[in-house]
Amino acid sequence: MNNFFSTGQSSNNNNSDNSLNSQFNNMKDNYETIFIEAAESIRREVNQFKPENPCAKCSVKDCKIEKKDVFTPYPPNCEYRDWQLKILTFLSGDYRQKLKTIYKNMMDKKNNYSCSKCAACCKLATSEYSYNQLKQRAMRDDKFSEDFVSVFVPYETEEEAKKANPEYFKLLNELVEDEKIYYYYCPKLKDNLCSDYENRPDICKDFPHNPLKLLPSTCSFNEWKNEIAHDAMLLKAKVDIIDFYKEKLQ
Ligand code: SF4
Numbered sequence: 228m229n230n231f232f233s234t235g236q237s238s239n240n241n242n243s244d245n246s247l248n249s250q251f252n253n254m255k256d257n258y259e260t261i262f263i264e265a266a267e268s269i270r271r272e273v274n275q276f277k278p279e280n281p282c283a284k285c286s287v288k289d290c291k292i293e294k295k296d297v298f299t300p301y302p303p304n305c306e307y308r309d310w311q312l313k314i315l316t317f318l319s320g321d322y323r324q325k326l327k328t329i330y331k332n333m334m335d336k337k338n339n340y341s342c343s344k345c346a347a348c349c350k351l352a353t354s355e356y357s358y359n360q361l362k363q364r365a366m367r368d369d370k371f372s373e374d375f376v377s378v379f380v381p382y383e384t385e386e387e388a389k390k391a392n393p394e395y396f397k398l399l400n401e402l403v404e405d406e407k408i409y410y411y412y413c414p415k416l417k418d419n420l421c422s423d424y425e426n427r428p429d430i431c432k433d434f435p436h437n438p439l440k441l442l443p444s445t446c447s448f449n450e451w452k453n454e455i456a457h458d459a460m461l462l463k464a465k466v467d468i469i470d471f472y473k474e475k476l477q
């Protein structure tokens with residue numbers, strides 16, 4: 228359930244830990260450039276609403292505002308404040324809708340790939356929530372948690388989880404060293420096959436649910452992740468930047 232940045236791993240990669248790490252680091256490095264790309268794109272979008280020299284016709288005589296940028300605090304009767312309010316409406320409305328469409332298109336591309344039934348996702352699932360927390364969330368109608376606890380149970384020890392997928396376990400621990408991770412497995416897996424395939428919940432059918440999730444190196448959906456990696460990070464950066472705009476312009 229955790230979200231991670233990862234390039235994913237193509238099927239012809241070697242599965243060494245270092246290979247996963249090096250791809251993860253590449254993604255982190257790329258994120259900075261992509262973040263700048265996202266910021267520039269949003270800047271262009273919001274500037275289309277910027278008024279042209281409203282100060283020329285403004286009646287306020289003692290205005291001390293020199294730098295008229297988007298995050299400057301403006302008085303309520305100022306046209307630049309109207310600009311900020313238009314930006315807020317745009318980012319929460321049309322622009323948000325545009326990003327949702329991009330996300331949907333990205334997820335739709337997953338349909339071009341199929342599960343190779345390696346069973347890695349059944350043997351080792353992770354969450355930032357304990358089993359009890361997940362059950363409580365499920366009782367509060369959190370569909371994901373509901374599905375999760377309907378199939379997964381916690382490993383008794385971290386050692387057991389490590390044995391299930393040592394490479395994945397090690398990498399997860401390195402990446403989220405400051406956070407507690409809980410490890411789970413599905414007891415319905417028998418001889419590496421799902422014993423209740425027809426009734427498996429959406430959480431299994433839809434895996435992977437997040438384009439930024441770190442996947443086991445054996446997962447065939449890494450090819451999908453590689454295909455959409457740039458778009459997924461760009462989208463993530465835009466969502467983060469929009470949140471920043473909203474906080475500053477409220
Ligand atoms: S229900 Fe089947 S597909 Fe889902 S995690 Fe369990 S074994 Fe895997």
Ligand code: SF4
Nearest residue numbers: 342343345346348446
């Ligand atoms: S890890 Fe990926 S390829 Fe393996 S069973 Fe799960 S979804 Fe299928």
